[in-house]
Amino acid sequence: MVRNADHSQPWLGVLSDPKGLNDGLAVYFTEQIAEAHSRTIGEKPHISLEMLGTLPEYRGQGAGGQHVQLGRELAEKYKMLCIVDASPSSAHLCTKLGSREEDIMTIDLSHWGRRRNIYFQSYGLQAAKFGDLI
Template identity: 40%
Template sequence: MATAGTLKLEPATLEDAPAIAELWFAAFTDPDMRHLFPDTPGFRQWWIKANHDDMINKPFQKYIKVVDTASTDEQGRPRMIAYAKWDLSMLSDRGTRYPPWHEDQPADECAAFFDGVDQNRIRIMGDLKHYYLDMLGTHPDYRKRGAGSMLVKWGCDLADREGVGAYVDASKAGAPLYEKFGFVDHSLPGSESTVASMARK
């Protein structure tokens, strides 16, 4: 698959689930997100299993990763430095996004947050066929080196080949990355949300 110097884009595998969880906690340190997804041993195991089960049971969700071939992990494999999950289903066909919330999470707040995210996606995309960038995280040591662009480009190229749109719930800080690939922020005027609802139609 695609390469950029020592960085290489590959499909993620089931054995990558623990590394995906570790990378996620390194990448997402925002207090609001940590409130919903707390860094506790129990929740880490929940997160590993959630991603592992998605890989097995949801073939329409494509996990891809970027590794650094010049660095190795504890198993001697090229170090995973970024990953993404592209969901190729329609929202109505996706089923439940997450398993039942872990006891360490504020369940009502999690449900309200992700319901709001889904409602914005419906408002903007409607019945338009599109692919959804469900998750993208880059390790802080590797930001601004092109890994995120490799992961976004993978899904945008696929969408272009198949003539469909793309959508992402981006952080405000991450929005410029998606703008480079033609995503437009459709957040409601005056919204105080930390999420930018971005579409590429």
């Protein structure tokens, strides 16, 4: 999702509400990610790649990498920062495309009856044409 300079409205993005979504958990999760992004980039305009996923039957065919690469290309085109959040199992896509780890977060899911926490890492994609912005 790309937000305008004052972060008020997305100007590019697709929003969907997946079947079976736990709204309370989704809101909490999104708030935790927003706090991590705020620590990492502050008020700078940015492109945020959030909650990307690939259907199991298409995994291992490059679809995830294409999503991340598109974010990087948009960052270069609009001279903006690009942040992508990755689980430990998908972090390799970020590092493969030249990004660096900016923040690590643990999201406590015990309130929703989950026994395990979710661990996420935020990565800053460096746009090659204009250097390190973070």
